[in-house]
Amino acid sequence: MARKITYQQAINEALDQEMSRDPSVIVMGEDVAGGAGAPGDDDAWGGVLGVTKGLYAKHPGRVLDTPISESGYVGAAVGAACNGLRPVAELMFIDFMGVCFDQIFNQAAKFRYMFGGKAKTPVVIRAMYGAGFRAAAQHSQCLYNIFTHIPGLKVVIPSNPYDAKGLLIQSIRDNDPVIFLEHKALYTMEGDVPEESYVVPFGEAAVVQEGDDVTIVAMGRMVNYAKDAAASLRKRGIQCEIIDPRTTSPLDTDTILESVERTGRLVVVDESHPRCSMASDISGFIAQEAFGALKAPIQMVTAPHVPVPFAASLEELYIPSPARIEEAVMKVKEYR
Amino acid sequence: MSSPLTREGLLQAYRTMRTIRDFEERVHVDFATGEIPGFVHLYAGEEASATGICMHLNRDDYIASTHRGHGHCIAKGVDPVGMMAEIWGKRTGTCKGKGGSMHIADLEVGMLGANGIVGGGGPLICGTALASKLRGTNNVGICFFGDGASNQGTIFEAMNLATVWKLPVIFVAENNGYAEATSSNFSVAVENIADRAGAFGMPGVIVDGFDFFAVHEAAGEAIRRAREGHGPTLLEVKLSRYYGHFEGDQQTYRAPGEVQKLRDTKDCLMQFAKRVTSRGELSMADIEAIDREVKTMIDDSVVQAKAAPLPLPEDLMTDVYVSY
Numbered sequence: 001m002a003r004k005i006t007y008q009q010a011i012n013e014a015l016d017q018e019m020s021r022d023p024s025v026i027v028m029g030e031d032v033a034g035g036a037g038a039p040g041d042d043d044a045w046g047g048v049l050g051v052t053k054g055l056y057a058k059h060p061g062r063v064l065d066t067p068i069s070e071s072g073y074v075g076a077a078v079g080a081a082c083n084g085l086r087p088v089a090e091l092m093f094i095d096f097m098g099v100c101f102d103q104i105f106n107q108a109a110k111f112r113y114m115f116g117g118k119a120k121t122p123v124v125i126r127a128m129y130g131a132g133f134r135a136a137a138q139h140s141q142c143l144y145n146i147f148t149h150i151p152g153l154k155v156v157i158p159s160n161p162y163d164a165k166g167l168l169i170q171s172i173r174d175n176d177p178v179i180f181l182e183h184k185a186l187y188t189m190e191g192d193v194p195e196e197s198y199v200v201p202f203g204e205a206a207v208v209q210e211g212d213d214v215t216i217v218a219m220g221r222m223v224n225y226a227k228d229a230a231a232s233l234r235k236r237g238i239q240c241e242i243i244d245p246r247t248t249s250p251l252d253t254d255t256i257l258e259s260v261e262r263t264g265r266l267v268v269v270d271e272s273h274p275r276c277s278m279a280s281d282i283s284g285f286i287a288q289e290a291f292g293a294l295k296a297p298i299q300m301v302t303a304p305h306v307p308v309p310f311a312a313s314l315e316e317l318y319i320p321s322p323a324r325i326e327e328a329v330m331k332v333k334e335y336r
Numbered sequence: 337m338s339s340p341l342t343r344e345g346l347l348q349a350y351r352t353m354r355t356i357r358d359f360e361e362r363v364h365v366d367f368a369t370g371e372i373p374g375f376v377h378l379y380a381g382e383e384a385s386a387t388g389i390c391m392h393l394n395r396d397d398y399i400a401s402t403h404r405g406h407g408h409c410i411a412k413g414v415d416p417v418g419m420m421a422e423i424w425g426k427r428t429g430t431c432k433g434k435g436g437s438m439h440i441a442d443l444e445v446g447m448l449g450a451n452g453i454v455g456g457g458g459p460l461i462c463g464t465a466l467a468s469k470l471r472g473t474n475n476v477g478i479c480f481f482g483d484g485a486s487n488q489g490t491i492f493e494a495m496n497l498a499t500v501w502k503l504p505v506i507f508v509a510e511n512n513g514y515a516e517a518t519s520s521n522f523s524v525a526v527e528n529i530a531d532r533a534g535a536f537g538m539p540g541v542i543v544d545g546f547d548f549f550a551v552h553e554a555a556g557e558a559i560r561r562a563r564e565g566h567g568p569t570l571l572e573v574k575l576s577r578y579y580g581h582f583e584g585d586q587q588t589y590r591a592p593g594e595v596q597k598l599r600d601t602k603d604c605l606m607q608f609a610k611r612v613t614s615r616g617e618l619s620m621a622d623i624e625a626i627d628r629e630v631k632t633m634i635d636d637s638v639v640q641a642k643a644a645p646l647p648l649p650e651d652l653m654t655d656v657y658v659s660y
Contacts, residue, residue: 061470062470064501066497067496067497069493069496069497071459071489071490071493072458072459072490072496073462073497075458075459075462075490075494076460076494077463078459078463079400079448079460079462079463079465079467080464080466081463082398082460082464083464083467083468085470102490103456103459103460103490106452106456107453107460111449112658113655113656114431114439114441115435115442115449116431116432116434116655117654118431118441118442118443118444119441120658151656152656152657154660174658174659175658175659176658176659203660250660
């Protein structure tokens with residue numbers, strides 16, 4: 001039975017259902033219970049934004065508060081995954097990868113190859129990402145492109161509650177290390193989500209809406225902005241096809257390629273910085289594989305090459321907007 | 337006090353130490369010919385540490401190792417024949433020639449990997465120990481690290497986490513006096529690495545790494561504590577490496593004659609043989625039989641490694657993911 005729940009509830013439900021199904025699933029991170037050793041409630045917080053609220057009581061001994069030691073506990077999650085558990089470590093803000101990246105990209109990502117295919121590391125690292133909360137430069141970044149660059153990691157960016165639940169369940173069941181990124185502006189987004197357990201497979205893009213004029217590839221929160229732009233463009237007689245890759249590693253290049261070969265026009269929308277981004281990656285791929293089909297130069301709509309600013313007036317300029325997406329679509333549509 | 341070693345235990349200890357020594361001496365010789373690719377960091381001189389500690393372990397106990405990992409691998413039960421092929425970059429190697437000397441691992445025997453990142457293993461071993469603890473087994477995790485890694489944040493984080501979660505981990509600081517070319521007298525801010533244990537709420541123990549029996553006894557106590565649920569211990573093993581940081585290191589930072597003096601007066605194999613024969617626990621014939629047997633095995637491992645095929649072009653793209 002589907003009913004409307006939020007993106008945040010969908011994530012909580014996925015964790016709860018997988019912890020119930022499989023006793024090897026554990027959750028660890030800073031304040032994921034939120035209250036360990038304190039005189040009040042042992043699970044006062046349930047995550048800094050309450051995403052893991054309630055799991056502590058339902059799954060005794062398997063929701064572990066950690067010291068603020070990201071290398072320590074992210075590495076411990078990786079080690080535990082090598083010894084039979086399926087840990088879900090919460091990194092709180094993806095920006096904190098800076099203090100534990102070694103355990104992710106030199107350890108977890110490398111084990112299988114470096115050890116000749118004899119290791120498996122079924123660890124999930126959850127973190128929130130994205131701008132829009134006036135959280136400034138160290139709590140607002142979109143760093144999925146950095147993880148996507150690393151062979152051995154899988155990278156998941158759900159754009160809605162349905163995908164959040166199905167992709168997280170797939171992440172937990174997956175036998176490779178998965179970086180699962182949650183846009184903080186999406187936590188309150190509501191959508192139809194089945195109560196029962198289900199998976200959304202990796203490497204299968206969603207065609208969010210069909211259209212023959214322009215292909216828009218957008219990910220995370222930007223999918224919703226692309227939908228806003230497409231609704232406005234429809235009134236002007238332009239039909240946009242919106243593709244949400246859902247996972248950037250593996251990336252469903254077939255669906256993107258098929259669409260661009262039909263429309264001949266591509267706009268890529270990416271909330272991260274433009275250089276070495278998903279936007280440049282997908283643009284480069286299409287330039288190589290579908291050059292003959294293109295009727296206009298590819299347009300990238302990204303944040304600028306600056307840190308995320310604090311002041312509202314600047315942050316609003318920083319984040320790609322539906323208006324900028326619309327402008328980019330018009331540019332490729334009107335190109336002669 | 338751990339129980340005294342049986343005759344079988346003594347034979348096993350000597351065979352392990354001799355295997356490590358011969359393995360490393362042979363790699364040293366073969367590396368000089370230019371046939372072995374990459375970076376190699378030899379464990380010769382430190383054999384009593386890996387052996388004295390790993391003799392207490394079962395297959396389901398994990399160890400995390402370092403750049404200087406060959407000795408830990410052999411002591412934990414990784415097949416030296418596969419290791420030799422791995423170091424030669426061959427398809428028959430422990431890691432199919434994809435890891436090399438710095439990344440030999442065999443999870444089947446609880447060897448979580450030599451590690452190319454200094455201090456990388458501390459958090460990882462906390463994880464294997466957490467899994468053991470949550471599953472209710474009495475398995476332990478051993479984090480081998482050097483005096484260089486003793487100054488890494490990952491080791492501090494791991495020691496704090498191990499106490500906070502009361503994990504069955506033994507942090508083994510193998511202090512050989514040099515982090516690459518920099519002396520631990522310079523780089524470690526306290527007199528002994530073990531002095532830091534108190535800051536993380538665990539016992540700190542210092543042991544002579546040239547003395548197998550001292551290591552074996554101290555490790556036995558720390559491992560017993562961990563198995564019984566009393567949490568982590570920091571064990572500092574003071575020892576020395578006989579070769580450079582890596583093969584090719586001219587070691588001009590060391591005092592002239594430093595290594596020769598250690599070989600002549602403190603060598604762990606020499607001390608071991610002297611003690612067990614003088615006490616009549618093993619005979620010289622026992623010792624010499626192991627020496628011959630190990631030499632044959634190491635020679636044969638090199639013959640096999642040289643003859644083994646290189647990885648094939650199609651191997652480049654495999655083993656990245658379980659599925660993708």
